[in-house]
Amino acid sequence: MEYTKVSFTISPLNDFIRDILTAELAQFEFDSFEETDNGINAYIPTQHYNEDNIKSIQLLSNEEYFISFKYENIADQNWNETWEKHFFNPIIIGDQCVIHSPTHTDIPKAEYHILIEPKMAFGSGHHETTGLMVKHILNIDFNNKSVLDMGCGTGILGILASQRGAQKVMGIDIEEWAYNNAIENVKMNHITNMEIACGDASLFGDEIYDVIFANINRNILLQDISKYTKVLKPGGTLLLSGFYQSDIEKIDKVCNVNNLVKKHLKEDNNWVAIAYTLTN
Numbered sequence: 001m002e003y004t005k006v007s008f009t010i011s012p013l014n015d016f017i018r019d020i021l022t023a024e025l026a027q028f029e030f031d032s033f034e035e036t037d038n039g040i041n042a043y044i045p046t047q048h049y050n051e052d053n054i055k056s057i058q059l060l061s062n063e064e065y066f067i068s069f070k071y072e073n074i075a076d077q078n079w080n081e082t083w084e085k086h087f088f089n090p091i092i093i094g095d096q097c098v099i100h101s102p103t104h105t106d107i108p109k110a111e112y113h114i115l116i117e118p119k120m121a122f123g124s125g126h127h128e129t130t131g132l133m134v135k136h137i138l139n140i141d142f143n144n145k146s147v148l149d150m151g152c153g154t155g156i157l158g159i160l161a162s163q164r165g166a167q168k169v170m171g172i173d174i175e176e177w178a179y180n181n182a183i184e185n186v187k188m189n190h191i192t193n194m195e196i197a198c199g200d201a202s203l204f205g206d207e208i209y210d211v212i213f214a215n216i217n218r219n220i221l222l223q224d225i226s227k228y229t230k231v232l233k234p235g236g237t238l239l240l241s242g243f244y245q246s247d248i249e250k251i252d253k254v255c256n257v258n259n260l261v262k263k264h265l266k267e268d269n270n271w272v273a274i275a276y277t278l279t280n
Contacts, residue, residue, distance in 0.1 A: 002045070002046040002047075002073060002074070002075055003043050003044065003045060003046060003073070003074050004043070004044050004045075004046045004049040004071050004072070004073050004074070005041055005042075005043055005071065005072050005073075005074050006025075006030075006041070006042045006043075006044070006049075006054065006069050006070070006071045007036070007039070007040075007041050007069060007070050007071070007072075008021060008039040008040050008041070008042065008067060008068070008069045009038045009039045009066075009067065009068045009069070010038065010039040010040075010065060010066075010067050011038075011065065011066045011067075012065070013038065013039065014065070017059070017065055017067075018035065018039060018040055019244065019270050020059060020246075021039075021040065021057070021059055021067070022040060022042070022244070023244045023246050023247065024057045024059060025042045025044075025054075025057070026217055026218050026219065026243070026244075026247075027218075027219065028044070028048070028050070028053040028054070029044055029045065029048040029217075029219060030042045030043060030044040030217075031043065031044065031045075031217045039067070046073055049071070051071075054069060090104050090107060091130060091131055091134065092108060092110070093110075093131065093134050093135060093138065094110075095108070095109065095110050095111065096110055096111050096112065096138050097110050097111065097112040097113075097114070097134055097138060097160065098110040098112070098113050098114070099114045099116055099130070099134070099156055100113075100114075100115065100116065101115070101116055101117065102115065102117065112160060112163050112164070114156055114159050114160060114163075114189060115185070115188050115189055116154050116156060116185055117154075117181065117184055117185060117188065128268045128269055128271040129215050129241045129242050129271050129273065130156060130157070130215065131268060132241055132266045132267070132268055132271060132272070132273035133157055133213060133215050133239060133241050133273050134156075134157070134160060135266055135273075136239050136264065136266060136273055136275055137157060137160050137161060137164065137213075137239070138160075138164075139264075140164075140211065140237065141165075142161050142164045142165045142166040142211070143165040143167075144165070144167045145161075145165075145166050145167060145210035145211055146166070146167055146168050146169075146170075146207070146208075146209045146210050146211075147161045147162075147166045147168070147169040147170070147209060147210065147211045147212070147213070148169075148170050148172070148207075148209040148211070148212045148213070148228075148231065149161070149169060149170065149171040149172070149212075149213045150172055150201070150212065150213060150214040150216060150224070150228070151172070151173055151174075151214060151215055151216040151220070151242075152171030152172060152173045152178065152182050152196065152213075153173060153178050153181075153182065153215075154178070154181050154182055154185050155171050155181070155182035155183075155185045155186055155194070155196065156185075157213045157215065158170075158171045158182075158186075158191075158194050158213070159185065159186060159189050159191055159194065161211070161213075162191045162193055162194050163189075163191075166193070166211075167193065168193045168194070168195075169191075169193060169194040169195070170194075170195050170196075170197065170207070170209075171186075171194060171195070171196045171197070172196075172197045172198075172199060172200070172201075172203055173196075173198065174198070174199060174200050175198075176198055179196055179197070179198035182196045183196050200224075201224045201227040201228075204227065204230070204231050207231060208231055208232070208233050209231055209232055209233065209236065210233055210236050210237070211236060211237045211238075211239065212228050212231070212232050212236070212237070212238050212239065213239050214228060214238070214239070214240050214241075214242075215240075215241045215242050215273075216242045217242050217243070218242065218243040218244075218247045218250070218251070221240055221242065221243065221251060221254075222250060222251070222254055225238075225240075225251075225254050225255060225258055225260070226254075226257075226258050229258045229259065229260065229278055232278050233278070234278055234279070234280050235277065235278065235279075236277070236278050237263075237275055237276070237277060238255075238260055238275070238276045238277075238278065239273065239274070239275050239276075240255075240273065240274050240276065241271070241272065241273035241274070242271075243271075243272060244270050244271060244272060245267060245270050245272055246270075247272070248265075248272060248274070251274065255276050259278060259279045259280050260276035260277065260278055260279070261276060261277050261279055262274055262275075262276055263275045263276060263277050
C-alpha cells in the first residue's frame with residue numbers, strides 16, 4: 001500500500017498542540033504519527049489523502065500558533081528498508097518484560113523476553129500504546145485462554161499472551177508487511193500456538209475468544225467494536241488502545257451500547273489503553 005507522509009511544522013512548538021493536532025488528524029484516517037523537532041509527521045494511505053480535510057482543522061487557523069504542512073507520497077516497498085535502517089527503542093516494563101531487536105545489546109533481565117525484527121511501519125505512538133497494552137497483559141491470567149490480536153503488527157502482544165500461558169492465539173492484520181513480519185517474529189520467539197492471518201474483521205468465523213486485543217487507530221475501533229463483541233465470550237476481556245484521552249468518551253459510548261463495561265484504564269503521554277468486560 002502506498003502512503004502519503006504529511007509533515008507539519010508548529011511554531012511555537014508545543015506538545016499539547018501537537019497532541020491535539022494528532023487527534024484531529026486521526027479522524028481523517030491518518031493512522032501513524034512520529035514526532036519531529038518542528039512538529040509531527042503524519043501518515044495516511046494515499047487513497048484516503050484529502051488536503052481539504054486537513055485545511056478544515058480549526059487548529060490550523062489558531063492565531064496563537066503557525067502551523068504549516070507539506071506532503072509527499074512514499075512507495076510501499078520503502079517501509080521495510082526504512083525501518084531496518086533505524087533501531088526502535090527497546091520496550092522495558094520493569095523487570096517483567098523486555099521487547100527488543102536482534103541489534104540491541106545490554107538488554108536487562110526480565111521474566112519475559114520478546115525478540116522483534118524491526119520491519120514494522122512508522123509511528124512514534126507505537127511504543128507508548130504497546131507499552132500500555134503490555135502492562136495490561138501482564139495483569140491478565142491467560143492460562144487456557146484463547147486470544148485474538150487485531151491489528152497485530154509485529155505480533156508482540158500475541159507472543160506475550162502465548163508466553164503467559166494462552167492456549168491459542170490468532171493474530172490478524174490488514175497489511176501484508178505486518179502479516180509477513182508477524183509470522184517471522186512468531187517463529188523467532190519459538191511460539192507454536194499462534195496463527196497469523198492477513199485481513200480484517202471480515203475474517204471472523206465461528207471461533208469465540210476469551211480475550212481480544214485491538215491496538216488500532218480510533219476510527220477503526222469505533223467501526224469494529226460491535227464486531228469484536230460478537231466473537232468475545234461473555235465475561236471476556238476486550239483490551240483497546242491506539243487513541244487519546246480525548247477519545248475516551250466516544251470509545252466508552254460505543255462500548256456501552258455493546259454491553260462492554262470499563263474495568264481498567266492506563267495512560268501514558270495522553271495515549272490510553274482500556275480493558276472492558278463483556279457483560280452478556
